Amino acid sequence: MKKLKDLASFIRFEYDLxxxxxxxxxxxxxxxxxxxxQYLPVKDQYKIAFIVPGMVSYSGGHTSILRLGTLLSQLGHDVYYITYDGTSREKMEKSAEINLPGYQGTFLEQSELNKFNSDIGIATYWESCYWLLAFQDIFDYKMYFIQDFExxxxxxxxxxxxxxxxYKFGFHMVSxxxxxxxxxxxxxxEKVDYIDFPxxxxxxxxxxxxxxxxxLVKIALYLKLDSRRAPFLLIQQIGYLHEKLSKLGYELEVYVFGLNKHIKLPFIKNLGKLKTKELIELYNECHFGLVASLTNISLVNYEMTLSGIPVIDLADGSAPTFFSEEEMIFINSNIDDLYNKVIYYLNHQDVLNDVLETSQNKIINKRLSWENSSNQFNNIIYRNVSK
Structure with a gap:
């Protein structure tokens, strides 16, 4: 065990280095x-460059950048995605097509970054801010699209x-x-604008x-080997849930997605990284969705809710900022709290269905969509045109 801990510490140190x-x-x-x-000239459309850390397949953050860029392109802007990490254009285009088939915008390699003039440069990750700062002279207006508190x-x-x-560089920040x-x-x-979480x-x-x-109780679990997704905590709670439910005569099936498929977990079937159609099919088969949002909330919470599955998330994370206790099920970090909540809703299934209906109504009534959020982003741009 000590060797494993030493290895994990070494890997983390090497990554940080x-x-x-x-x-x-x-x-x-x-x-x-x-x-x-900062200078933004008066124009009908702008040349916009997102500064990106390559393009990773099945990445929610990268997909969000593509969605925003695509919709800004549909609003008439000339959109580019420029990497700073040396990823080839061909590889980025291939991953982008996996993440968002039919995306719009042009990918450029790192060699283009220091010679690409643009009306607006948008950092998308903390590292990309340093690149935008270093080459600030080739961008008239500098922005920072913040997806998480990194x-x-x-x-x-x-x-x-x-x-x-x-966050102190003086870029126009939009959360x-x-x-x-x-x-x-x-x-x-600093002050920060925001767009609705879509x-x-x-x-x-x-x-x-x-x-x-x-x-038979079925749970769809979104998991990553990342402390922000609390993998150890959730796996421990699922083990406790499995033990307690089996003593009460219940059978528990937990399906995890978001991990590499070769990873083996106790009491859990690993489905690997799923495409949208496969995710929807999984949600339709399950009774609960389980997500850990210790930093900014995941898109998965919204997608599960729309697909007809009530969501369980951590009370100590960001989810309570977006949903109330009538709209989402919140658990604390005690090993027995997932069991406590699940058994309550097994015995009060009318309340469980009320939670789902209320959360779905919230999304629909607030008109939460990428189209609306992209329009908000577009309006923020035009509000800051230089006089």
Whole structure:
């Protein structure tokens, strides 16, 4: 066990060191440690460049960038995605097509970054902010699309503060949802705009459904080997749930997605990384969805809800910022709390169906969609045209 812990610590240290080396390389090219000038000329459409860390298949964050870029393109803007990490254009295009078939916008490799003039440059990850700062002269207006509070990705130290400092560069910051906005404004003196946290209504259709559970309980679990998704905590709670339900005569089936398929877990069937159609089919078969949103809420919560499955998330995370206790089931970190909540709703299935219906109504009534959120982003751009 000690050898495994030592190996895990070494791998984490090596990864952090790799990030530090990559960031230090671009920091050495930065002339000013802040945004010197912001100027957005009056135009009907803009040339917009998202500065991206490559393009990773099945990545929710990368897919969100593609959705925003595609919809801005449909609004008439000339959209580009420029990587800073050396990924080839061909590989990025292939991953993008997996993430969002029919996406719009043009991919460019790192070599284009220091010679690509654009009206608007948009950082999409804390590392990309340093690249945008280093080459700020070729972008008239600098923005930061914040999908999460990224300092929380790291322990207190170098990387934490390198990520935190990006909120002080003077870029125009726009948060995906209110949670990031509240954290950044609390940790700094900067102001942040936000767009509503959306869901893809074109793919995840509203499914009205009455859940009836007999002796077989099925759970769809979104899991990643990332502390923000609390994999150890959720697996321990599922083990406890399995033991307790079996003593009461229930059978428990847990289907996990989001991991590499070769990973074996106790009491859990690993389905690997699923496409949208496969996810919808899984949700339609299950009675509960289980997600851990210790930082910004996941798109999965919204997608599960629309697909007709009530969602369980952590009370100590960001989900309570977006949903009430009447709209989502919240559990604490005690090993028995998942069991406590599940057994309550097994005995009160009318209340379970009320939770699902209320959360679905919230999404529909608030008109939460990528189209509306992209229009909000577009309006934010035009509100800041230089006079």
């Amino acid at each position: 790799l990030v530090l080396k990559r960031v230090s390389k671009i920091i050495s090219q930065i002339e000013h440690g802040y945004c010197v000038k 300092p929380y990705f790291y322990a207190m130290g170098d990387l934490y503060y390198l990520a935190l400092n990006t 995906l949802g209110k949670w990031n906005k509240s954290i950044v404004e609390r940790k700094t003196t 869901v893809e209504l074109g793919q995840y259709k509203l499914k009205k459904r009455k859940i009836i559970i007999n002796k």
